[in-house]
Structure formats: structure tokens, C-alpha cells
Amino acid sequence: GQNIDQPTEMTATEGAIVQINCTYQTSGFNGLFWYQQHAGEAPTFLSYNVLDGLEEKGRFSSFLSRSKGYSYLLLKELQMKDSASYLCAVMDSNYQLIWGAGTKLIIKP
Amino acid sequence: GAVVSQHPSRVICKSGTSVKIECRSLDFQATTMFWYRQFPKKSLMLMATSNEGSKATYEQGVEKDKFLINHASLTLSTLTVTSAHPEDSSFYICSARDLGSSYNEQFFGPGTRLTVL
Numbered sequence: 454g455q456n457i458d459q460p461t462e463m464t465a466t467e468g469a470i471v472q473i474n475c476t477y478q479t480s481g482f483n484g485l486f487w488y489q490q491h492a493g494e495a496p497t498f499l500s501y502n503v504l505d506g507l508e509e510k511g512r513f514s515s516f517l518s519r520s521k522g523y524s525y526l527l528l529k530e531l532q533m534k535d536s537a538s539y540l541c542a543v544m545d546s547n548y549q550l551i552w553g554a555g556t557k558l559i560i561k562p
Numbered sequence: 563g564a565v566v567s568q569h570p571s572r573v574i575c576k577s578g579t580s581v582k583i584e585c586r587s588l589d590f591q592a593t594t595m596f597w598y599r600q601f602p603k604k605s606l607m608l609m610a611t612s613n614e615g616s617k618a619t620y621e622q623g624v625e626k627d628k629f630l631i632n633h634a635s636l637t638l639s640t641l642t643v644t645s646a647h648p649e650d651s652s653f654y655i656c657s658a659r660d661l662g663s664s665y666n667e668q669f670f671g672p673g674t675r676l677t678v679l
Contacts (some may be wrong), residue, residue, distance in 0.1 A: 486667060495568075495655050495670035496606070540605065550596075550668060554605040 455479045457553035459541050464559045465531055473526045473539050473556045481546020487515050487526045488540040490555065496540055499526070528558075536560045564590050564660045568671030575646055576679055583641045583674045585656030591636040592658035596668060597629075599652045606655065612639045646678045 456478045465471040477485070484503040488496035502508055502517035502524060514527040526539055541553040565588040575581050585595055595612040610631050611619045618631035630642040639658075643650055653675050657668035 484666070488670075493653075493673075493675075495673045498667050498669065501667060544666070548666070549608070549611070552606045552608075557603075 455543075455545065455551050457541055457543060457551055459539075459553040459556045461554070462557045462559065464561060465528075467531055467533060467560055467562050469531050470527065470529050471531060471558065473528075473541075473558065475524045475526070475541035475553055477522050477524070477541070477543045477551070477553075479543045479545045479551055482519060483544040483546065483548055485515075485517055485524050486542045486544070486550065487513075487524075488542065490538045490540055492537075499539075531560050533560050533562070564658070564663065564669040566592075566656065566658050566669045566671040568656055568674055570674060571672060572675045572677075574677045574679065577647050578645055581643045581646055581676060583643075583654055583656070583676075585639045585641070585658070585671050587637045587658040587660075587669075590658075590660045590662060592639075593636060593661065594659045595633060595639040596657045596659075597631060597639075597641050598655045598657070600655060600673075601652055609641075643676065646676070648678045651676055651678045 459475045487499040489499050490496040500515040507516045512529045517524045538555040538557050540555045542550045567586045569584045593614050597609045598606040600606050608621050609624045612631050612633040614633045620626045633639040653673050655673040657670045
């Protein structure tokens with residue numbers, strides 16, 4: 454079956470760095486997405502990786518290793534507004550998104 | 563960037579009534595739109611894939627006669643929850659795929675919170 458695993462919850466301190474991991478097993482691979490979702494709101498797109506390596510976008514970076522079925526989202530210089538759920542999603546061979554359950558990130562002052 | 567609107571944002575209805583939710587892509591054409599539901603503290607659950615001009619594809623366990631989907635144009639898809647019951651109360655989110663984007667990502671509407679009394 455298809456499976457996306459990510460930690461349920463993480464806590465970090467304002468100004469620090471946090472890494473959210475995601476492992477996946479899917480039928481086919483057409484890219485991995487990270488979305489941010491604040492409580493009561495719809496997800497917003499953060500990043501996309503389809504080739505191995507690191508993609509950097511401001512304070513956020515995303516890494517992919519296809520051979521390991523592994524990705525992480527790195528958030529630097531954490532701000533209180535970064536408190537949200539972070540969803541990992543893989544696009545399978547049918548171009549359907551398979552979603553992880555999300556990681557709730559709690560930022561403490 | 564691509565914008566998807568969803569209406570209404572919040573609806574409260576009595577059990578047994580039907581509720582229609584609209585999803586529009588405002589600045590791009592979407593041949594494919596997706597309907598999700600999300601329960602509190604749970605991940606997104608894909609309900610159906612809506613293709614313009616053809617019947618929607620429903621995920622296993624989703625009743626197509628209860629959740630009617632119509633994708634009449636390249637910018638509009640509607641989800642109608644028929645004869646709603648309290649267990650249908652949830653957060654319904656639509657998304658649309660922008661084929662013109664570099665990443666083929668889905669852009670999400672703001673969601674509709676449905677409460678069935």
C-alpha cells in the first residue's frame with residue numbers, strides 16, 4: 454500500500470531551527486510537496502522536490518532522497534507565525550497526491 | 563499566483579437538507595479539481611477527483627449519490643451534500659491543478675466548514 458509517515462507533533466523555540474522528516478512508500482513518484490496549514494484554514498504550498506537534493510526558499514528549505522524515500526522540511530529563524538501543521542504529500546504515478554497526516558509544529562517564545 | 567475561491571466559507575444547516583459548495587479557479591483554467599474533507603486534527607482525505615465535462619471519480623467508501631459533484635466549466639466545480647446528517651459535519655476543501663504551473667501543484671480554496679444540526 455501507499456504510506457506517508459511524519460511525526461505527529463514537534464516543539465521548537467522562536468529563533469531556532471527545526472527539521473520535519475517525511476518518509477514515503479508510494480506506487481510511482483512524480484514529486485514531493487510540502488504544505489503549511491494553519492488551524493481552520495486550507496493548506497498553502499511551500500515547496501516541491503522531484504530531484505534529489507536541497508531546495509532553498511528563504512527561511513524554508515526542503516530536501517529529497519528518492520533512493521531512501523525520504524524528505525525533510527527545514528525551517529530556520531523560527532517565528533511564532535510558523536506555528537502550524539506541515540503536510541508532506543507525494544504525487545504518485547497517477548498524478549494523485551498521497552497525503553501524510555501532518556506534523557503539528559508548536560513554537561515557544 | 564493561482565487563486566481558488568470557495569463559497570460559502572461556513573454553513574450551518576438542519577439534518578436532511580442539501581448543501582451546495584462552489585469551488586472556482588479565479589485566474590487559471592482547471593481541467594481537474596479535487597474535493598477533500600478534513601476532520602479535526604486529521605489529515606486531508608480525498609473524496610473525489612472532478613474532471614471538466616466528465617463524471618467525477620470517487621474514492622473508495624465515498625457515496626457518489628450523497629456527494630454530488632458537477633464540473634461544468636474549466637473554472638467551476640460544485641459539491642452538493644445531499645440529505646446532510648450530523649456525521650457529515652466537517653471541513654470541506656477543494657483544490658485545483660494549474661496545468662500551466664511549473665510544479666503541477668494543487669492550489670487550495672479556503673475551505674467550507676459544514677455543521678449539520
